[in-house]
Amino acid sequence: MTEHFRISDEDLMINFQSGDNLAFDELVRRYKQPLANFIFRFLASYDDSLDIVQDTFIRVYQNKDNYKTVAKFSTWLYTIASNLAKTHLRRSRRFKLFSSNVFKTNDEEYEVEYASHDPSPEENTDKNLRSALIQKSLNKLPDHYREVVILRDIMELSYEEISKITKLPEGTVKSRINRGRLILKSSLDAFSIEL
């Protein structure tokens, strides 16, 4: 395992393509948390995010031979995850279900999922409340702004990588990030005032 730790993601994929399943396990260990964070912030649903993360790794396992070392492994991985998340979002919007975690403000109901399935979500600390507000504001963002804001500000990916993941020019990525931040800030301020 320590040997795998020093190897780059691309080399791990080459080993995995050769038949080394331990290389795949190492890749899962490295990327499961960041991937989960990204998808959770994008979908705002704990259970759905878990499914999408697993689906992403299954896709990587099944299509390992399709990966070319020309591109970064993380770019390839996030592209798969982003596409799956968008597909899921489109489908789920047709059959919207109400979650049990509801955050009410001024007669408007918002679905807010906590980042963990702890048995005591009723502990409404300020930190949790702030996180919930930010998540709520993120949910209100249009999909194309939300994706790039999460990839840039939460996942801390470069503009070049985001451009490859979203298949958009870098200029478009930058302008969307800027615009997304502004919308996020304004909605966050609006929620803060309401509270």
Added chain:
Amino acid sequence: MCSMNNKEVNNFENPDDGLKDLIEELKNLPEMKLPPDFDGRLKTRIALDNEKKQKKITPYTSYSKYLVYSGSFIIVLCLAVLSVIIFRSGKEPVIKNAAIDSTYYHDKKVIIIPPPENLIEGSSKKTIEKITGQKDNKSDKKQIQEYFETEKSPETVSPEKFATPLSGPKTMMMSKEIKKDSSKKGDSSKKYPARKR
């Protein structure tokens, strides 16, 4: 996970203080907590997927449809052959020579051969050539009918010609007698209506 270049930080990353705070808050959002059995569940799902792919679904080849098709083809073929046989047997014999008529005399089939053209006496406008020689669009039956209709009297037929039966012992008889007797037989009169007198 931090992969930002310094260039990018200097060129574009000059957000306002308000946005800086927002970006900080976004970075500090709590991580999603994964269940402890996440890896195990993932491996189970991968194993199940592999099992599904390895299961070979044998294609079900139905030969019964070929039997049905061939059977129905045979039946249709038999029906076609039978219909051809039936219609052929019921078909009236083709009289190539339109002038040859036949009748029954004492249960023996007798063929009447009309005389040649120059010996016919009567008001028949039709020549033997038309009846006997050239091919006409009219059916043979109709030609015979017309021939007998145009004949005014049996005397026009040459008495020198005798009818001879097709089968059985050969008996020679006069055509006049044949004409008389032919009127008695019901079947033949249907086929060949009586001559107008």
